[in-house]
Amino acid sequence: MPRLSMLMDQTSYELGDVLTRGGLDPDLSNKLVEMPQKIIDIDPRRPFRDAGVERDEVIFVARGLLSKFRTDASGRRQIVALRFAGEGILPRRGEADYGLQAIVPTRLHVGKASDFDPIVEENPALQRYFIRLIQRETAIGYEWLVNCGRRDSTARVAHLLCETAERMGIRNGSGVLTNPFTQQQIADITGQTSVNVNRVFADLERQGLIARKGREVEFVDWEELRRLASFQRDYLRAG
Amino acid sequence: MPRLSMLMDQTSYELGDVLTRGGLDPDLSNKLVEMPQKIIDIDPRRPFRDAGVERDEVIFVARGLLSKFRTDASGRRQIVALRFAGEGILPRRGEADYGLQAIVPTRLHVGKASDFDPIVEENPALQRYFIRLIQRETAIGYEWLVNCGRRDSTARVAHLLCETAERMGIRNGSGVLTNPFTQQQIADITGQTSVNVNRVFADLERQGLIARKGREVEFVDWEELRRLASFQRDYLRAG
DNA sequence: CGGTTGTTTGAACTGATTCAATCTGTGTGG
DNA sequence: CCACACAGATTGAATCAGTTCAAACAACCG
Numbered sequence: 001m002p003r004l005s006m007l008m009d010q011t012s013y014e015l016g017d018v019l020t021r022g023g024l025d026p027d028l029s030n031k032l033v034e035m036p037q038k039i040i041d042i043d044p045r046r047p048f049r050d051a052g053v054e055r056d057e058v059i060f061v062a063r064g065l066l067s068k069f070r071t072d073a074s075g076r077r078q079i080v081a082l083r084f085a086g087e088g089i090l091p092r093r094g095e096a097d098y099g100l101q102a103i104v105p106t107r108l109h110v111g112k113a114s115d116f117d118p119i120v121e122e123n124p125a126l127q128r129y130f131i132r133l134i135q136r137e138t139a140i141g142y143e144w145l146v147n148c149g150r151r152d153s154t155a156r157v158a159h160l161l162c163e164t165a166e167r168m169g170i171r172n173g174s175g176v177l178t179n180p181f182t183q184q185q186i187a188d189i190t191g192q193t194s195v196n197v198n199r200v201f202a203d204l205e206r207q208g209l210i211a212r213k214g215r216e217v218e219f220v221d222w223e224e225l226r227r228l229a230s231f232q233r234d235y236l237r238a239g
Numbered sequence: 240m241p242r243l244s245m246l247m248d249q250t251s252y253e254l255g256d257v258l259t260r261g262g263l264d265p266d267l268s269n270k271l272v273e274m275p276q277k278i279i280d281i282d283p284r285r286p287f288r289d290a291g292v293e294r295d296e297v298i299f300v301a302r303g304l305l306s307k308f309r310t311d312a313s314g315r316r317q318i319v320a321l322r323f324a325g326e327g328i329l330p331r332r333g334e335a336d337y338g339l340q341a342i343v344p345t346r347l348h349v350g351k352a353s354d355f356d357p358i359v360e361e362n363p364a365l366q367r368y369f370i371r372l373i374q375r376e377t378a379i380g381y382e383w384l385v386n387c388g389r390r391d392s393t394a395r396v397a398h399l400l401c402e403t404a405e406r407m408g409i410r411n412g413s414g415v416l417t418n419p420f421t422q423q424q425i426a427d428i429t430g431q432t433s434v435n436v437n438r439v440f441a442d443l444e445r446q447g448l449i450a451r452k453g454r455e456v457e458f459v460d461w462e463e464l465r466r467l468a469s470f471q472r473d474y475l476r477a478g
Numbered sequence: 479c480g481g482t483t484g485t486t487t488g489a490a491c492t493g494a495t496t497c498a499a500t501c502t503g504t505g506t507g508g
Numbered sequence: 509c510c511a512c513a514c515a516g517a518t519t520g521a522a523t524c525a526g527t528t529c530a531a532a533c534a535a536c537c538g
Contacts, residue, residue, distance in 0.1 A: 078388045
C-alpha cells in the first residue's frame with residue numbers, strides 16, 4: 001500500500017472519529033468521509049477564505065479550531081462563530097459575508113457542494129442531523145448576542161471560557177483548559193479591546209475563580225464562574 | 240358559504256400572499272397554506288411563548304412583527320431575532336431557549352410539526368427554500384453580532400433603522416418608515432438603555448439624517464445614514 | 479541574538495449607564 | 509368634554525465601565 005493512501009486512511013479515520021464522537025451514526029459518518037474531499041492544514045492568523053466570495057463547498061474541522069469573522073467598515077473585527085473539531089460549515093449559495101481563519105493549527109476536509117448535496121438528499125437521517133446542528137449553532141449565536149448585548153465585560157469573558165471548556169470536552173470545569181485564544185481574539189469574540197480582556201483575566205484570577213499558567217486555565221471555582229457568567233450549558237446540546 | 244369559512248379563506252390568502260411576495264413559488268406556498276393550522280392574533284408586549292418549553296410547531300407571521308428574546312439571569316432582556324410578515328419559525332426538537340413576543344399587533348399561523356415535516360420532506364424545492372431562509376437568518380444574526388460587538392451606539396441604532404426599513408419593503412430609504420419599535424425595544428435589540436437610544440435618535444435628527452413625527456421616521460439623508468451605520472443590504476438577500 | 483507576537487500595566491479620557499424628574503400622547507370612565 | 513391613569517419619550521447630573529494611547533515586558537523561534 002503506497003504511503004499517501006495510508007495517510008489518507010489515517011486522516012479520514014480522524015474525521016470519522018470526531019464526527020461519531022459528536023453523536024453522528026458511524027454509517028452516516030462514513031458516507032461523509034468517503035465523499036471526495038481535500039485535506040488542508042492551515043495556520044492560525046493567516047486568512048483562509050475571504051468574505052464576499054462564493055462558498056459552494058462543505059468544510060469539516062478534523063482537528064483544531066476555525067473561526068468565522070466579519071470586518072466592519074472601520075476595520076474592527078468581530079468573530080461571529082467558531083467551529084471545533086467535528087463541526088463544519090455547510091455549502092452556501094451566493095457570496096458568504098464572512099471570512100474564515102484558524103485559531104490554532106487546524107486540519108480541514110473540504111468537499112464540493114455538488115458531491116455533498118446528493119448524499120444529504122438521499123439520507124433523511126443526515127438531513128435531520130444537520131438540521132439539529134444548525135439549530136445548535138443558532139442557539140449559540142443567540143447566546144453570543146446576549147453576551148455582547150447584555151452582559152458586562154467580566155461576564156462575557158467568563159461565559160466564553162465556560163462555553164469553550166464545555167465545547168472542548170471539559171465537563172463541569174474539571175481539569176485544565178488549554179485556552180486556544182489570544183486575548184485579542186477573545187476581545188474579537190466578546191466585543192471589547194484586548195487591553196480590557198487582560199484586565200478581566202487578572203480580575204478573575206485575583207477573585208480565585210481561575211488560575212493561569214501561560215495559556216493553561218484551571219477552573220478553581222467553576223460553579224462561581226458559571227454563576228458570574230450566567231452560563232447554562234443546555235444550549236450546547238444539539239436539538 | 241358560512242362566514243367563518245370565508246374568513247378563513249381571506250386570512251389564508253393573506254399568508255399565501257406574503258409568502259409569494261417573499262419569493263416562494265405560489266404552488267409551494269399553497270402547500271403550506273393548506274396545511275392544518277391555527278390562526279392566532281396576539282398583542283404586543285404580552286408574552287406569547289416562554290423560554291424553556293418544547294416548540295414542536297411551525298409559526299408563520301401573516302402580518303405584524305414577532306420577536307425572539309432571551310432574558311439574562313440579571314433580568315436584562317435581549318431581542319435576538321425578528322420575524323416580519325412572510326417569515327417564520329421552524330419546529331425545534333427540544334426546549335427552545337428563547338421566548339416569543341409581538342412588537343406590534345400580529346397575526347400568526349401556527350401548525351404542528353407532524354403536519355409540516357412531511358410536506359417539506361416530500362418537496363425538495365421547499366427544503367431548498369427553507370435552507371436559504373435559514374442562511375439568511377444566520378447572516379442577519381451575524382450582522383447583529385457585529386452591531387452589538389463592534390459598532391458605537393449611534394451606528395447600532397442607525398443600522399437597525401436601515402435594516403428595518405429594508406425588511407419592511409422601503410427601498411433606498413424612499414418614503415417614510417412607520418417605526419414599529421418603542422425606544423426600549425430598540426435598546427433591547429442593540430444592547431443599550433432606552434435613555435441612550437433616545438439621545439441617539441435626537442442626535443440623528445439634529446444631524447439631519449432623519450426626521451421624526453411621532454413613530455414615523457423619514458430618511459432625510461439615506462446615503463449618509465447607511466455610511467454611518469456601515470449598512471450593506473446584501474446580507475438581507477436570501478441565499 | 480534579533481525579530482515577532484502576545485501580555486501586562488498606567489494614565490487620561492469618553493461614551494454610555496444610572497437615577498430621577500418631567501413631559502407628552504392616548505385611552506378610559508365619569 | 510374633562511379628569512385621570514399609564515406608557516413612552518425626553519432631559520439633566522453624577523458616575524463608571526471600558527477605551528485609547530503609550531510603553532514596557534515576556535515568550536518564542538529561526
